[in-house]
Amino acid sequence: MRNVLYARFLLIKRYMPKMIFWMIMPLMAAIVITLLVNRTSDDFKVPAALVIHEESAETEMMIEGFKDSRFIDVQVFSGIRQQDALRKLEQYQFDSVFIFTEGFSEKLKNGQRRNLLESYYTDRSLYYEPSKELIASLVQEQIGVHTTVDNILKLEEDLNGGMTLASEKIVDERKRIETETNLVEQIFYFLGEHTQDKDERILNPWTVWAYFTFAVTIFIFDFVTRETMSTASSRFYYMKYSFTYFMIVSFTALTGMMLFFDMITYVIINNFLQADTSLLSLLLFRLAVNGIAFFLAYLMKSEMKLYQTAIGLTVILLALDLVIIFTGLDIITMLHPVVNFTEDRHNILWIVILLIITFIWIRRDKLA
Amino acid sequence: MRKMRHVFVFIANDISRLRRKWLTLPLIFISPLIFIGLLLWIMSSVFMPDEPEDIEIGLVNLDDSEPASMIVSALADSAEVAEGLEINEMTQAEAEEMIGDNTLVSYILFPEKFTDKMMRGESSQLEVVGNPDMQLESYVISGVIDTVVRHIRNSQANILTINHYAETLGMSDEEREALIFQEFVNQFIQVLSSDTLMDEHEISQNISAGAMYFIVNGLFILMTVWVYMLHIALMRDTDHQLKERIKLAGGTYFVQGAARSITTSVIVSLFSILLMLVILKLSAADLPVENIGRLAVLMILHIIITSILLIISGWLIRSFKISMTVQLFVILLVILFAGSIIPRIYFPVYLDPVFDYMYSYQTLFWMEELLLNGRFIIETEVLLITLAVLFVVFLAAALYKERRFL
Numbered sequence: 001m002r003n004v005l006y007a008r009f010l011l012i013k014r015y016m017p018k019m020i021f022w023m024i025m026p027l028m029a030a031i032v033i034t035l036l037v038n039r040t041s042d043d044f045k046v047p048a049a050l051v052i053h054e055e056s057a058e059t060e061m062m063i064e065g066f067k068d069s070r071f072i073d074v075q076v077f078s079g080i081r082q083q084d085a086l087r088k089l090e091q092y093q094f095d096s097v098f099i100f101t102e103g104f105s106e107k108l109k110n111g112q113r114r115n116l117l118e119s120y121y122t123d124r125s126l127y128y129e130p131s132k133e134l135i136a137s138l139v140q141e142q143i144g145v146h147t148t149v150d151n152i153l154k155l156e157e158d159l160n161g162g163m164t165l166a167s168e169k170i171v172d173e174r175k176r177i178e179t180e181t182n183l184v185e186q187i188f189y190f191l192g193e194h195t196q197d198k199d200e201r202i203l204n205p206w207t208v209w210a211y212f213t214f215a216v217t218i219f220i221f222d223f224v225t226r227e228t229m230s231t232a233s234s235r236f237y238y239m240k241y242s243f244t245y246f247m248i249v250s251f252t253a254l255t256g257m258m259l260f261f262d263m264i265t266y267v268i269i270n271n272f273l274q275a276d277t278s279l280l281s282l283l284l285f286r287l288a289v290n291g292i293a294f295f296l297a298y299l300m301k302s303e304m305k306l307y308q309t310a311i312g313l314t315v316i317l318l319a320l321d322l323v324i325i326f327t328g329l330d331i332i333t334m335l336h337p338v339v340n341f342t343e344d345r346h347n348i349l350w351i352v353i354l355l356i357i358t359f360i361w362i363r364r365d366k367l368a
Numbered sequence: 369m370r371k372m373r374h375v376f377v378f379i380a381n382d383i384s385r386l387r388r389k390w391l392t393l394p395l396i397f398i399s400p401l402i403f404i405g406l407l408l409w410i411m412s413s414v415f416m417p418d419e420p421e422d423i424e425i426g427l428v429n430l431d432d433s434e435p436a437s438m439i440v441s442a443l444a445d446s447a448e449v450a451e452g453l454e455i456n457e458m459t460q461a462e463a464e465e466m467i468g469d470n471t472l473v474s475y476i477l478f479p480e481k482f483t484d485k486m487m488r489g490e491s492s493q494l495e496v497v498g499n500p501d502m503q504l505e506s507y508v509i510s511g512v513i514d515t516v517v518r519h520i521r522n523s524q525a526n527i528l529t530i531n532h533y534a535e536t537l538g539m540s541d542e543e544r545e546a547l548i549f550q551e552f553v554n555q556f557i558q559v560l561s562s563d564t565l566m567d568e569h570e571i572s573q574n575i576s577a578g579a580m581y582f583i584v585n586g587l588f589i590l591m592t593v594w595v596y597m598l599h600i601a602l603m604r605d606t607d608h609q610l611k612e613r614i615k616l617a618g619g620t621y622f623v624q625g626a627a628r629s630i631t632t633s634v635i636v637s638l639f640s641i642l643l644m645l646v647i648l649k650l651s652a653a654d655l656p657v658e659n660i661g662r663l664a665v666l667m668i669l670h671i672i673i674t675s676i677l678l679i680i681s682g683w684l685i686r687s688f689k690i691s692m693t694v695q696l697f698v699i700l701l702v703i704l705f706a707g708s709i710i711p712r713i714y715f716p717v718y719l720d721p722v723f724d725y726m727y728s729y730q731t732l733f734w735m736e737e738l739l740l741n742g743r744f745i746i747e748t749e750v751l752l753i754t755l756a757v758l759f760v761v762f763l764a765a766a767l768y769k770e771r772r773f774l
Binding site for chain 1: 399403406411522523525526528529530532533537538539547555566567568569570571578581600601603604605687688689693696710711713715716717718
């Protein structure tokens with residue numbers, strides 16, 4: 001065994017620096033891409049326009065509320081420039097346009113609830129619904145405040161027959177109550193998963209890491225292709241150790257090394273990027289990917305073909321991931337190693353397949 | 369003209385290699401077509417839903433009190449919360465069963481003593497349970513439910529203010545509770561009728577252009593991906609001795625690169641224009657011949673520029689593995705900054721100037737103008753300048769590869 005390991009080390013020594021680079025690369029890529037996405041994703045805003053026909057305290061509050069939203073980039077037009085705003089909407093420069101007509105604050109104070117404002121959107125508006133909800137809730141809030149004030153004043157008149165309360169004081173009191181209490185909360189979870197970890201992240205660093213690992217592992221295992229295709233492999237027939245044994249020892253040694261790097265990756269991503277995954281899932285994923293890469297490299301006839309296949313398979317897996325997100329077909333989900341890893345579903349199917357293939361391979365070797 | 373002869377030699381070599389493994393050609397060209405077609409179909413059915421079936425939501429009430437029952441039945445009766453929603457009251461066991469059958473998207477759970485806690489000013493929690501097999505619909509629902517909960521929070525502040533003042537004004541406890549209850553229900557029902565708040569209009573430049581937009585985008589992405597895939601397929605590792613013999617016979621890197629670029633561009637252009645003609649025929653779009661010509665010019669320019677970009681990035685990086693990954697990223701950047709996956713207006717302000725100089729944005733923009741908006745002109749300045757600049761870089765990189773010193 002020691003000789004085999006020494007031989008393996010000698011063969012690999014020339015490629016060692018590159019291999020170490022490739023083993024660290026998925027971690028680097030995951031960190032860089034996650035940081036990049038987190039930094040810039042907040043800047044992706046929806047451009048929307050507000051047209052104000054008459055300025056009032058209520059419309060000022062609307063503008064403020066819209067500006068406070070972190071996903072809308074608001075542009076305010078005065079009433080005479082309504083056609084400009086609409087024309088820009090037609091040219092798909094805006095996502096939606098909301099128009100506050102004259103007499104808006106009057107209608108609001110009188111308690112009118114129908115057609116308080118106009119809204120325009122296009123067939124390419126991706127964010128019309130959330131923007132509409134935002135405006136609706138702002139308007140609702142205003143209406144609520146006004147009706148509450150009216151109700152309280154009426155209440156006072158009924159009970160005490162006097163008007164000692166000022167509406168501004170009531171509004172202030174209401175604001176105080178609103179900030180001090182937060183009565184109803186809502187949590188969302190899927191049936192069967194009572195762990196309430198709603199991922200606020202757009203991108204799971206582990207997903208990025210997993211896809212890179214898949215491609216990079218196949219790159220690392222190109223030595224298998226090189227040695228299988230080389231003429232020197234025929235010497236193994238005359239040696240004490242078979243080529244299969246040699247390859248299995250190499251595989252184990254490399255997998256051990258990669259697991260070591262995976263532990264470092266786990267610690268780093270867990271602590272710095274706050275993304276968790278189970279160690280067992282990580283282990284199974286690593287075994288599955290290494291197995292797939294090994295047998296792929298064993299079957300390929302040249303290194304270029306291996307690299308092309310690596311890129312091709314990674315792209316196919318990415319496309320399948322998108323299909324799973326939209327349709328959720330079970331067959332694809334069971335066979336997709338990366339999805340199994342990120343959803344902690346344990347790649348048992350692939351481990352079984354790889355074990356079967358390994359046994360077939362060893363038997364064929366023994367029989368030969 | 370010896371150089372031209374060299375170029376032809378390499379082109380012939382590439383074509384004969386392709387002919388030898390002719391099966392890879394359908395693989396390269398048809399598989400992205402299928403994937404992108406599938407994605408487009410899925411995305412268009414998400415963004416333009418014509419679902420006759422309503423999404424079903426359940427309401428489970430664990431609170432026995434009267435206010436809660438009234439709220440729950442008021443919610444169940446109101447189908448106005450949003451279009452395409454059906455809300456029914458049920459028991460928890462029924463809801464879980466229906467989720468198992470995939471007939472229910474999600475249910476809202478009102479916990480015990482919900483109204484009690486609300487009246488006393490204590491926090492309570494509404495649980496929304498989703499169906500893990502219907503994640504996309506659950507996502508749509510959670511937006512609606514977010515709205516409802518936000519409105520509820522607003523109305524609490526109102527109710528508590530009324531409560532506060534009613535207390536200070538010396539109302540009796542029973543009357544106050546009745547008042548609160550009445551107000552609560554009023555606010556809740558107000559919340560639900562928020563659909564009529566706005567007078568909504570939809571405008572678009574071209575009413576029938578909805579699906580066509582996705583198709584044009586898909587064609588663009590497909591074209592770019594084809595260039596990348598054919599380029600990768602034609603990549604080969606020439607060993608040292610072969611490289612020496614090529615150099616001795618006078619085959620420079622420039623010639624090889626030009627040949628590769630010509631082969632890739634011609635084949636991908638043929639397939640892309642063919643696909644475009646098929647799409648035009650199928651969608652019965654009435655495009656005059658000169659516009660088809662303009663479209664072809666746009667596509668060919670884009671394909672040539674992309675292939676030269678790939679070749680340059682392949683030359684500058686010595687290792688095949690790294691260059692393949694880098695080229696993948698180049699293609700992704702080209703597609704992303706064309707405004708194809710995320711439209712230009714949603715990008716951050718500091719990234720906006722990039723679009724003015726990005727050739728892929730110009731390509732996609734003018735393709736959309738020609739196909740969707742019926743334009744009769746295209747402006748190719750940015751494309752031609754980019755082509756010229758890249759050609760100069762191509763020459764420089766070829767000379768760099770050719771160097772005999774160091």
